[in-house]
Amino acid sequence: MVFFSYLFSGVSLGSVYAIIALGYTMVYGIAKMLNFAHGDVIMVGGYICYCSMAYLGLPAIVSVLLSMVVCTVLGVVIEGLAYRPLRQAGSLAVLITAIGVSYFLQNAAQLIWGVTPKIFTSVVSFKLPESLTGLGLTSEAIITMVSCVIIMIVLTAFVNHTKMGKAMRACSEDKGAAQLMGINVNRTISLTFAIGSALAAIAGVLLCSAYPTLLPTTGSMPGIKAFTAAVFGGIGSIPGAFLGGLLLGVIEAMAKAYISTNLANAIVFAVLIVVLLVRPTGLLGKYVPEKV
Numbered sequence: 123m124v125f126f127s128y129l130f131s132g133v134s135l136g137s138v139y140a141i142i143a144l145g146y147t148m149v150y151g152i153a154k155m156l157n158f159a160h161g162d163v164i165m166v167g168g169y170i171c172y173c174s175m176a177y178l179g180l181p182a183i184v185s186v187l188l189s190m191v192v193c194t195v196l197g198v199v200i201e202g203l204a205y206r207p208l209r210q211a212g213s214l215a216v217l218i219t220a221i222g223v224s225y226f227l228q229n230a231a232q233l234i235w236g237v238t239p240k241i242f243t244s245v246v247s248f249k250l251p252e253s254l255t256g257l258g259l260t261s262e263a264i265i266t267m268v269s270c271v272i273i274m275i276v277l278t279a280f281v282n283h284t285k286m287g288k289a290m291r292a293c294s295e296d297k298g299a300a301q302l303m304g305i306n307v308n309r310t311i312s313l314t315f316a317i318g319s320a321l322a323a324i325a326g327v328l329l330c331s332a333y334p335t336l337l338p339t340t341g342s343m344p345g346i347k348a349f350t351a352a353v354f355g356g357i358g359s360i361p362g363a364f365l366g367g368l369l370l371g372v373i374e375a376m377a378k379a380y381i382s383t384n385l386a387n388a389i390v391f392a393v394l395i396v397v398l399l400v401r402p403t404g405l406l407g408k409y410v411p412e413k414v
Contacts, residue, residue, distance in 0.1 A: 128379040128380075129372065129375070129376075130259050131263070132376060133267060133372060134371070135371035135374065135375060136351075136367050136369065136370055136374075137263075137266045137269070137270035137368065138266055138329045138348075138367075139347055139366075139368075139370050140274070140348075140351065140363060140364045140365075140366070141269070141270050141325040141328070141367070142160065142164060142322060143348040143349070143351040143355070143364075143366060143367045144273060144321055144360060144363045144367075145160055145317070145318030145321040145322050145348075146160055146352040146357070146363065147352045147357050147359065147362070147363040148314050148318045148321075148360075149314055149318050150357050151294050151357070151358035151359075152293050152311060153293075153311045155205060155216050156216075157200075157220055157315070158217070159200060159204075159220050159224040160349075161224070161322075161345015161346065161348070162224050162228055162341050162342070163193050163200075163319050163322040163326075163341070164322045164323075164326035164329065164340070164341035164344060165326060165337075165341035165342075166196060166227060166231065167190070167193045168189075168326040168330040168336050169235055170188060170192045170193070170323070171185045171186060171242075171326070172243075172330070172336055174188050176240075176243070182245035182246075182247065185245065186245055186323075186327050189323040189326070189327060190323040193320060193322055193326075194316045194319050194320045194323070196319060197315040197318060197319025197320075197322070198312050198316050198319075201311065201315040202312065204220075204223050205315075224342075229338075237338065239336065240335075240337075241334055241335065241336075242334040242336045244331040246262050246331055249261060262328070262331045262332045265328070265331075266331075270364070270367075273321065274360060277317075277360050278360050289306075293307055293310050293311065294358075325344075325348075326341065347370060350370060351363065351366035351367040351369075351370040352367075353404055354366035354369065354370060354394050354405065355404050356403055356405055356406040357407065358407065359404070362404055362406035362407055365405060365406060370390060373389065373393055374386050374387075374389075377390065
């Protein structure tokens with residue numbers, strides 16, 4: 123019984139990591155850049171939802187949708203102002219810019235909302251029967267897991283079966299060739315950032331619903347772990363991000379339960395190192411030889 127409680131807790135946490143990792147893998151798969159400000163977009167989404175419910179009195183579903191809209195716009199603005207001018211720059215310049223954007227968002231959140239923790243009200247209102255709560259399941263965990271599966275299926279269908287999804291795959295293969303074929307590369311990358319940021323808003327709301335303390339640094343560690351999950355599963359692969367997130371959450375929960383709470387993060391990253399030594403492209407990543 124206790125084992126299942128830890129397992130469900132890990133799957134729930136892993137589902138949040140998976141949703142965040144899907145945003146990471148979308149941006150990297152199309153734009154070939156690591157948006158380390160992604161974790162702070164999660165934090166912004168949490169604050170927008172919190173303010174909508176606490177100060178404006180909006181219903182939970184409306185607050186979530188508003189959070190998604192704000193984060194989508196924020197993601198497009200970040201891409202247009204911070205990353206688009208560096209499209210032809212080296213990866214180091216993009217990485218430093220991403221870290222700068224991350225710190226900017228954190229400090230802006232401190233100025234706007236302060237450093238005092240906010241107590242987030244869960245957006246999930248229904249109650250589970252006692253037979254399920256006895257196993258350690260919560261309504262937040264159920265919603266998080268179902269949302270994760272739905273998002274993964276919808277994203278996979280979108281990328282594989284829509285015109286814009288095919289444009290994204292073309293940009294991922296070769297931006298220059300895609301542009302010659304009439305694809306608007308800038309618009310395609312902006313759409314990718316918009317989708318990733320909307321997913322970050324959902325992840326932020328679900329994360330704060332399960333762990334109801336909201337701070338300007340709330341998204342930092344989940345963002346890093348979700349990036350780890352994306353690499354673990356094979357960055358650039360949507361099913362890989364999903365699998366990596368779930369496995370990472372389960373490993374972390376089991377490590378906290380049976381080994382040490384203080385060593386849980388170290389164990390998570392140690393597992394990542396071992397996996398990458400055996401499979402450098404991740405569990406579901408594909409090796410793509412570089413043409414010269």
